[in-house]
Amino acid sequence: MSLLRPTGDGLSVKRSLALAAPLAVLLAVIPQLVDAYMTQLLTYGLIFGIAALGFNLLLGYTGLLSFGHSAYFGLGAYTAAFMVKYLGVGSMELYILGGIAVTAVVTAAFGYVCVGYTRIFFGILTLALSQVLWTLAYKFFWVTGGTDGIRVAYGKMTLLAGLVDFTGPGSYQRFIGAYYYYTLVLFALCVVLMWVIVHSPFGKALQAIRDNETRARFLGIGVRKYRLIAFLISGLFAGLAGTLWVPLNGLVTPDIVYWPFSGEIVFMTVLGGFRTFSGPIIGAIVFNFLKTYAVASTAYWQAALGIVLVILVMALPAGIVGGLKQVAGAWRARGRGDGAP
Amino acid sequence: MDILAVQFLNSIFYASILFLIAAGLSLIYGVMRIVNLAHGAFYALGAYVTAWTIGHAVASVHFSILFLLLPVGAVAVAAVGALIEPLLLRPLYGRPEEYLLLVTFGLLLILEDAMHFLFGGMPLTAGAIMDSLGSFPVLGLRYPVYNVLVIAIGAVAAALLWAFVYRTRFGVMLRATSQDRRMASALGLDVRRVYVQAFALGCFIAGLGGAIVVPSQAAVLGMGIDALILAFVVVVIGGLGSLEGALIGALLVSFVRTAGIQFFPEIELAVLYLIAAAVLLVRPTGMFGKA
Numbered sequence: 001m002s003l004l005r006p007t008g009d010g011l012s013v014k015r016s017l018a019l020a021a022p023l024a025v026l027l028a029v030i031p032q033l034v035d036a037y038m039t040q041l042l043t044y045g046l047i048f049g050i051a052a053l054g055f056n057l058l059l060g061y062t063g064l065l066s067f068g069h070s071a072y073f074g075l076g077a078y079t080a081a082f083m084v085k086y087l088g089v090g091s092m093e094l095y096i097l098g099g100i101a102v103t104a105v106v107t108a109a110f111g112y113v114c115v116g117y118t119r120i121f122f123g124i125l126t127l128a129l130s131q132v133l134w135t136l137a138y139k140f141f142w143v144t145g146g147t148d149g150i151r152v153a154y155g156k157m158t159l160l161a162g163l164v165d166f167t168g169p170g171s172y173q174r175f176i177g178a179y180y181y182y183t184l185v186l187f188a189l190c191v192v193l194m195w196v197i198v199h200s201p202f203g204k205a206l207q208a209i210r211d212n213e214t215r216a217r218f219l220g221i222g223v224r225k226y227r228l229i230a231f232l233i234s235g236l237f238a239g240l241a242g243t244l245w246v247p248l249n250g251l252v253t254p255d256i257v258y259w260p261f262s263g264e265i266v267f268m269t270v271l272g273g274f275r276t277f278s279g280p281i282i283g284a285i286v287f288n289f290l291k292t293y294a295v296a297s298t299a300y301w302q303a304a305l306g307i308v309l310v311i312l313v314m315a316l317p318a319g320i321v322g323g324l325k326q327v328a329g330a331w332r333a334r335g336r337g338d339g340a341p
Numbered sequence: 342m343d344i345l346a347v348q349f350l351n352s353i354f355y356a357s358i359l360f361l362i363a364a365g366l367s368l369i370y371g372v373m374r375i376v377n378l379a380h381g382a383f384y385a386l387g388a389y390v391t392a393w394t395i396g397h398a399v400a401s402v403h404f405s406i407l408f409l410l411l412p413v414g415a416v417a418v419a420a421v422g423a424l425i426e427p428l429l430l431r432p433l434y435g436r437p438e439e440y441l442l443l444v445t446f447g448l449l450l451i452l453e454d455a456m457h458f459l460f461g462g463m464p465l466t467a468g469a470i471m472d473s474l475g476s477f478p479v480l481g482l483r484y485p486v487y488n489v490l491v492i493a494i495g496a497v498a499a500a501l502l503w504a505f506v507y508r509t510r511f512g513v514m515l516r517a518t519s520q521d522r523r524m525a526s527a528l529g530l531d532v533r534r535v536y537v538q539a540f541a542l543g544c545f546i547a548g549l550g551g552a553i554v555v556p557s558q559a560a561v562l563g564m565g566i567d568a569l570i571l572a573f574v575v576v577v578i579g580g581l582g583s584l585e586g587a588l589i590g591a592l593l594v595s596f597v598r599t600a601g602i603q604f605f606p607e608i609e610l611a612v613l614y615l616i617a618a619a620v621l622l623v624r625p626t627g628m629f630g631k632a
């Protein structure tokens with residue numbers, strides 16, 4: 001059961017692939033089986049999955065709880081929206097490049113400031129810095145549209161350097177279908193990239209820092225530098241997710257930079273299980289469905305999510321994936337026990 | 342000049358409220374090492390309960406009775422806090438602090454909606470109290486008497502809180518627990534009781550902040566989330582766990598905010614966060630905090 005556990009050995013590559021391949025096939029055929037709305041929800045889930053995956057490089061692998069990841073998500077989102085509004089750019093690839101560039105610069109600056117601290121000070125510092133960006137998005141309404149936000153219409157946008165556009169009849173269905181696969185490919189690339197990162201010597205060093213900073217330092221690991229690189233990668237994943245989110249949502253508002261959204265990213269990650277590689281992805285997809293149905297079925301969806309979070313922390317602190325692993329582990333141990341003479 | 346005098350009074354008014362919220366946040370962190378994300382919701386709850394009570398009583402009782410009803414919100418919030426600590430927080434003390442933070446985030450979501458459910462989506466006010474006191478002239482402008490009363494309550498609360506923490510037996514127990522929980526426990530202190538009391542006290546003063554602000558500002562949904570962030574800025578500047586820090590931080594934040602609204606409204610909030618970030622960089626434990 002250690003195939004997705006970050007402490008995998010040489011075998012784990014094959015076993016991870018064996019598990020990931022059927023999942024990839026499943027994700028690829030799902031839009032053929034469900035309606036456009038479902039596909040859209042799943043696209044949101046994959047996008048949040050990218051953000052949570054990046055977030056977990058800090059929380060799960062480096063041991064730093066950021067309460068400001070809304071900032072990097074928002075940077076990616078607002079960069080794309082600005083490119084639409086002020087530069088008239090219509091190419092998704094250019095949004096992504098622009099989003100990554102802007103997110104990289106700001107994340108590097110914020111990270112440089114934050115990585116000197118750990119524990120609650122790190123959390124508060126990331127929170128404070130993210131709220132600086134929120135106030136800018138909120139107050140400079142003549143640039144950002146304030147609480148009205150900036151509209152980004154999918155009809156004016158093209159994928160794959162102009163090869164795919166969405167005009168004419170049925171464009172919405174075509175957009176949802178094409179955008180799902182577009183997101184899925186980027187999502188798969190992100191998963192592979194993150195998998196390689198956490199299994200590389202660099203990823204192992206991060207885990208050493210998480211487990212014992214002093215020892216890691218004595219082993220010659222440049223703790224600050226490693227944390228900064230992890231912070232940068234983490235922010236870039238969130239920024240990419242933000243850029244991808246914009247055309248799907250059609251609108252960017254300051255809410256996406258406000259600190260409760262950072263809380264939601266933490267929520268997703270813990271829901272899936274932050275001690276596992278796949279936990280944040282599962283958590284993001286489940287959270288998105290959970291939130292959508294809660295919002296649709298009750299005016300008190302916040303309370304419903306809050307109750308889920310409290311129960312989760314109380315009863316299932318390892319998250320969905322972590323909990324399943326424990327169950328599978330116990331089941332296997334019992335099976336072995338029965339078979340023993 | 343006259344505007345300056347009124348703005349000065351406004352700053353002290355905001356500082357009183359902000360101090361009450363931040364002091365509770367700081368107290369809970371200092372004793373229990375919990376960063377309580379639901380603290381703003383406690384402040385909002387105090388405001389709602391008081392506004393609701395006064396709204397229902399205003400037609401039937403004399404207005405002097407209304408003043409006695411002001412602290413109802415604070416008492417209600419303290420009771421809620423005394424229930425929450427043993428039920429939701431105590432089971433998690435052995436776990437990493439991330440879990441406590443998450444539970445308070447869940448609590449924030451639940452409380453926000455509970456208030457929506459109980460008090461509806463419309464703003465609630467207790468304006469009758471404010472109107473009954475009228476206003477007085479300040480250098481040619483008029484200023485509500487009630488706001489001065491809030492300033493007085495804030496000052497008295499600060500003094501009482503200080504005396505409570507530094508001059509009473511319970512205060513000694515609080516400080517002992519905050520400095521070394523295990524040693525305090527080994528010396529025979531009932532740490533569990535101290536935790537409940539500290540949490541309820543922190544909730545009480547946050548609720549009091551809400552209760553006394555509501556005659557001059559309506560209780561609205563979301564007020565807690567906004568207040569929490571400002572209280573965070575206050576405790577980061579003053580130092581998590583320090584009462585003096587909360588006082589100085591509240592004054593600083595209020596004056597910067599008032600000046601900001603007057604002179605640089607676009608970046609008023611951004612300046613506050615940047616000050617907080619700068620303080621954290623120079624002194625991670627804040628101006629008065631200890632590591």
